[in-house]
Amino acid sequence: MKLSQLNPGERGTIVAFTDLEMSVKLMEMGCLPGETVEVERLAPLGDPIAIRVAGYQLCLRKSEASIIIIQ
């Protein structure tokens, strides 16, 4: 399942990434495999999304969230 498919309030554990370049940036920001992520809210127009990961809030576009595979 992709992170972009979660609704606000739902959570999952990162297992893999489907885009190498983007994964570097995401991992530097603390989105590591094994981390729990929770979708906190959507922007007023439904995109980007704000997630809680590694103890802080991160926002990213849905297209970017779709490269994060979660469980």
Added chain:
Amino acid sequence: MFAQKRSIYYYNSVIGLAKDIKIALVGNPNTGKSTLFNLLTGLNQKIGNFPGITVDKKVGYTRLPDGREAEIIDLPGTYSLYPKSKDEGIVFQVLADPANPSYPDMIVLVADATNLRRNLLLYTQVADLGLPVVLALNMTDMAKKEGIAVDIDKLSAKLGIQIVAISARNNSGLDQLKEAIKNTTSFATQTAGADLHMLAPAAIDEIKDYLKIKNDYLALQFLHQHEHLATFKAADHERIEQIERDHDFHSSKLQAAETVARYRYLSTVLTGVIEDTGAEKKFAFSDKLDSILTHRFWGLFIFIGILFFIFNAIFTWSSYPMELIEYTFVWLTNYGHEHLPGGLLTDLFLDGILAGLGGIVIFIPQIAILFALISILEDTGYMARVTFMMDRIMRKFGLSGKSVVPMIGSIACAVPSIMSARNIESWKDRIITIMVAPLVSCSARLPVYTLLISLVVPEDTIWGFVSLQGLTLMGMYLISIVAALLVAFVMKFIIKAKEKSYFIMELPVYRMPRWANVIYTMYEKSKTFVIEAGKVIIAISIVLWVLATYGPSERFEAIEAKYAAIEAQKDSVQIATLERDKSAEKLENSYAGILGHMIEPAIRPLGFDWKIGIALITSFAAREAFVGTMATIYSVEGGDEEVGTIRSKMLAAKNAEGLPVFTFATAFSLMLFYAFAMQCMSTVAIVYRETKSWKWPVIQLVYMTAMAYIASLIAYQLLK
């Protein structure tokens, strides 16, 4: 192993340096790094440029307990040494290149204690470069409140460096930090972190051999980003790239592997160091605020309300200081004319240089207010939410959520706004933002709008309270924003992206603004503006003064003769207006006047005559020159402060057929021209500086002028 890390590059600390010790401040964004910088240096700081690149370099000075003077460089905030934006690239360029003039003797790494693991990722990278490091653990008080306990002694022992708990917000721990800096040895003491040699052993060894360095991580970094370092010659780049090919060096894959290895190392380091007990209490306040401020409906509503407030504040709060500045300059000019020996040099100084200077200084209040408000929005964390909310809309127009800040800033002035576009990671998003930002109506257009609106729009109100003139003014701003979005939309299809655009951004928790930071920002931005724009405006005002003062000598001699004759007649009616009429006639025959007549055929279809033509030429340097030029042309003494008199003169102005010059159609056509045309040398200069090529400023100049011409043409032909 870590003894090796004292690389041979270290000679830099020994050879002659201006200051006793150079310190680089490094850290993630939102860690309070700049607050710490301000605290350490006070107003004893200056903004310079990193050589060859346009990113501002913030340097300040502080005295250490042992009397040594330390030079502190505030490097841009970054999450990693692998840069994602122009700003972030500086960090590596400074820290990895001993030939760089900013190369430090030691590093103070500022880390946010509330999110230590992510902050320490950068620490491990920086530590591996082999420079001495002190860790400043900021927001320890905040972490304590959130139930996070950090065992500093244990962490210090594990990392092998000095760690100081500070609270930049409460100004605590500063003395201890200075003490730690004082006690820092000239060689690096940090324990070796994750083993990175294993990532690309053969390639790393070859680089070390080739460059005669001992540091594994530097070698690895050179493989990744040698192309960004000025110190390497073409042959070096070729050799390094050859090594990359030979060993099948895959940059992204290795960066990913490095990040994973570092986090694994940090997990072992942080076990037993961090204790987190109060997970539930955290962020409750921030979340509550977010649910209102980024609410589906209210979120955008509140944002528009805040924009309106900023917009209003820029104009209302600045009116008194602006008047004061205006009167001061008028007084100075008059005083100068009275007390300085008459002559061309005095005229040049007073009417050229001083007038030009006044044209810049007058905008300081607006710029200071705008930046104070923007820095409050940034400091509280609200600006991050704005970019979050606006990203979807802005993306439709080829921009990014991060373009919102420069676009709002352009309401005051495009120059600092274009500079602030640097933190947009994607090259394409950034270029489009830079290209359209000058379309947003800036404060320099304001005097033009207000003068013209007062000429043709009646002072009526609708429903008793909405002023028609105010509504027109707001309409001009709306038109400019719509135009900027439309142009961005077109450019989205024309400009090719160099890399994928992305929007991965931290949403910091809401905090009270730090007022000292707000004041520093105000001071610093105003200063940058005055210096950057000032250089250009003064130069241009001198040129314009010359063009408007001199003309072909035979014409000028004829004018002198004519007025000498009138004076001889002693006709009291004519004498009263003699000086003004003479200077107006001189202007018409000056080089500027001749230029105005020359371009008249081209601007006639827009409803402009040669006098407006002169104003168009003079305001090529800066739009605000319009009112001043009009004042001179209609031979009103004094200048801007007598808008009323210029108004009546302009209202009375008749063309050859005896019809008024400033009709509704002409005034609107003129306003549209000023709305769209790129009449700002400072913007041209800053776009050149920011894009490092003439291509973009030239494209911008051409498209904006074309747009202005077409819009004015259509407006005039429809309305006349």
